């Protein structure tokens with residue numbers, strides 16, 4: 001496989017990891033899953049799942065820019081000559097990372113803290129915020145994929 005093929009494959013896998021991670025977060029935190037008598041147990045269980053789910057998202061956060069910049073250099077020589085679509089892709093990536101850092105740095109610790117203190121109302125509030133950020137992250141990721149695919153179709 002050519003270098004271009006390797007980086008393109010990595011880039012698409014990175015996009016899938018991002019979308020999968022955000023979709024998993026959104027699905028795991030469905031209010032119906034967290035409601036009911038055993039809410040405490042469920043919140044504890046959910047808080048325990050996140051290090052694994054977020055591990056995949058961290059992998060995407062690293063793989064996407066590395067493979068993306070490699071593709072940029074191979075196909076368009078550099079940042080200045082990159083097409084507008086690719087520049088929009090990079091801009092959206094920055095917003096996506098800012099959003100994920102908020103999930104990782106603020107909402108997830110708030111959830112763990114609430115579970116440790118057995119403050120279930122606070123825990124539920126943290127899951128709501130995490131879920132809201134996850135759907136925004138998912139929609140942004142899908143928008144970037146649509147942008148990339150539309151670009152490919154225009155080139156055909």
Ligand code: HEM
Pocket residue numbers: 008011012014015016018019064065067068069071072075086089090092093096141142144145148149151152
């Ligand atoms: C620093 C961030 C990023 C850079 C530098 C970057 C760069 C690029 C470049 C140069 C291409 C090839 C465009 C072409 O040849 O027409 C590409 C394609 C693509 N990008 Fe990105 N990208 C970034 C972030 C993202 C993100 C966040 C996603 C989605 C979650 C994404 C999804 C895609 C997809 C699906 C393609 C089409 C792949 C293909 O050719 O089959 N990229 N990107």
